[in-house]
Amino acid sequence: MQNGHFGSALVTGNSSGLGLGVTRVLLERGANVYGMSRRGCPEAGVSGDEQVDLSDFTATQTAMERLLEGVESLDLVVLNAGLLGHMQRMQDAPMDELRLLMDVNTFANKVILDALLKHRVRVGQIIAISSGASVSGHAGWSGYSLSKAALNMMMQLYAHEFPEETAINAFAPGLVDTAMQDYLCEEADRESFPVLQRLKAARGTQDMPGPEDAARAILDVLPRLHQTTRGSFVDIRQL
Ligand SMILES: NC(=O)c1ccc[n+]([C@@H]2O[C@H](COP(=O)([O-])OP(=O)(O)OC[C@H]3O[C@@H](n4cnc5c(N)ncnc54)[C@H](OP(=O)(O)O)[C@@H]3O)[C@@H](O)[C@H]2O)c1
Secondary structure (H helix, E strand, C coil): CCCCCCEEEEEECCCHHHHHHHEEEHCCCCCCCEEEECCCCCCCCEEEEEEEECCCCHHHHHHHHHHHHCEEEEEEEECCCCCCCCCCCCCCCCCCHHHHHHHHHHHHHHHHHHHHCCCCCCEEEEEEECCCHHHHHCCCHHHHHHHHHHHHHHHHHHHHCCCCCCCCEECCCCCCCCCHHHHHHHHHCCCCHHHHHHHHHHHCCCCCHHHHHHHHHHHHHHHHHHHCCCCEEEEEEHC
16 A cells, blocks of 8 residues: 555445445556445446345355455455434434444444454455544434444454554544435434534535545545554544
């Protein structure tokens, strides 16, 4: 890896939004890119793509086995796939929704990381896409905040288990104009959850870039992220 250029990468959630943006920019920069999502990646140039529901851990494990066939090293792993759920009070959050958020946003990443360890894939840098909501504790983020906070801790724990040379962080990418923001800016209840007003105001401005611009900014700061404490949570706005 040099100056945000990577030879090979695995990106989860490559069918839309940030994951698709990262995939496109990596392809543009000449990388071999592997990925997974339910809908599949619309880019023809990817080296491997698995259509899998990450809440199905057995299917995810099988998809990883197939993707990793013949892969001995990856310069970059972006654990990006994520689900927002509904903006709601904790007391209104159905248990089933909370469980699904934990499964997709946190535990599916355990299946992926375990497969990398099991197959002894040499990995240069792992970033788990987290969120400011993992630490802010604002009203309404319920299961999303819980699952991203758990993801932060999970990366800290895995930092002890991957070799020293693998950089590993939970990483908040800042605001990105994706389908997730369609819900947050248009449908969710801004009266009950005033933090949403800030998102609505940022949409259409440089404070909320589109997926490919955001991807370029993220890939370009990864060398700096590499220098931070292994396992830590870092917000792009701190770098
Ligand atoms: N947008 C923002 O402002 C923002 C800010 C902070 C953090 N993030 C984080 O950035 C990441 C990407 O989100 P986004 O904004 O790009 O949203 P998005 O456009 O909704 O993309 C989410 C991606 O995750 C995949 N995914 C969701 N559930 C899945 C499942 N059960 N199995 C497999 N793949 C699944 C989706 O693929 P399929 O639907 O095809 O399965 C899609 O590719 C998420 O982790 C999110 O929490 C976003």
